[in-house]
Amino acid sequence: MDYQRPALLITGGAGFIGSNFIVYYMKKYPDRQIINLDKLTYAGNSSNLKEVEHHPHYHFIQGDIADEDLVTSIFTTYNITGVIHFAAESHVDRSIEDAKQFVTSNVLGTLVLLQAAKTDWEKRGELQKRRFHQISTDEVYGDLGETGKFHEATPYDPQNPYSASKAGANFLVKSFGYTYGMNIVLSSSSNNYGPKQHTEKLIPTIITRALHNQTIPIYGDGKNIRDWLYVEDHCRAIDTIYHQGKTMQMYNVGGGNEQTNIDIAKTVCRLLDIWKPEIADTSPAHFEELIAFTEDRAGHDRRYAVDDTKIRNELGWEPLADWKTGIQNTVKWYIEQWNTNS
Secondary structure, three states, X not given: OOOOOEEEEEEOOOOHHHHHHHHHHHHHOOOOEEEEEEOOOXXXXXXXXXXXXXXXXXXXXXXXXXXXXXXXXXXXXXXXXXXXXXXXXXXXXXXXXXXXXXXXXXXXXXXXXXXXXXXHXXXXXXXXXXXXXXXXXXXXXXXXXXXXXXXXXXXXXXXXXXXXXXXXXXXXXXXXXXXXXOEEEEEEEOEEEOOOOOOOOHHHHHHHHHHOOOOEEEEOOOOOEEEEEEHHHHHHHHHHHHXXXXXXXXXXXXOOOEEEHHHHHHHHXXXXXXXXXXXXXXXXXXXXXXXXXXXXOOOOOOEOOEOOHHHHHHHOOOXXXXXXXXXXXXXXXXXXXXXXXX
16 A cells, blocks of 8 residues: 555444445545545444455554544554544434443544644645545434424534534534634535445334334334435535535535335335235235334434535535435345345
């Protein structure tokens, strides 16, 4: 590896969105070098990167973003010209059980990265040229209500420890821009779905539990609404924002697909009725019978949806995957994994 070759540092690149982004990015820019720093916790999986693991311009480092010595050494060793910061504890239920780990990873880890980047880029005289892109979530805005959408200027109102830690990290990133003149940009997306997502998340949970003929738990009355963004569309948006977004700006990224949790569960079950009828307990296959409502999650926001007019108008991005195609591709991917591992 050429250590002085310009390199993009990706944090959390073995996770769901990060791994999809790395594969997307290296296909689009095969001559560019990527350093992937990931702790490989429950949410990270090295097999998500099998498409690029032998690529000559890809290098993986296992480690914690909150490890100051490690992060500093990465900037010292490699010519890091930009950072796209995915790494975060992101499972809301886990944050309710143990908020401290979320603050350590999402707030302290972000601070460590910012300080290391600032120090290195100042020494190189390129603090205002090299970019730090913070990947965030629409959950920082809080509960939306029945109408309207979140705008970039919507005040933060996080409702759980996860979203509070992401809001704190966002404020830190912005402070480094304001205080030190660092070239930062932020993006907040709606709920992502697609291949490689951890099985604790809603859509993979529905699919995998149905394939195992297990009860499919749905919180509350199932009418909580999220706007769903296909992960490849998000990768395209991140690429666009990182290269074209204006310094010190936030960009919302939405999918334009508002769905209730119960409707998602029913859609997935109907697809499995068609594609995997042989494993159903009923004949004809009727996976919807596995759905069961459970006690609602504490602090469960009712609805999220983002207004992505800014990225559409200023940067020319728009989602390409419609909900029908995206959810079919997602269910098919998990079926393929099931068939391979069964």
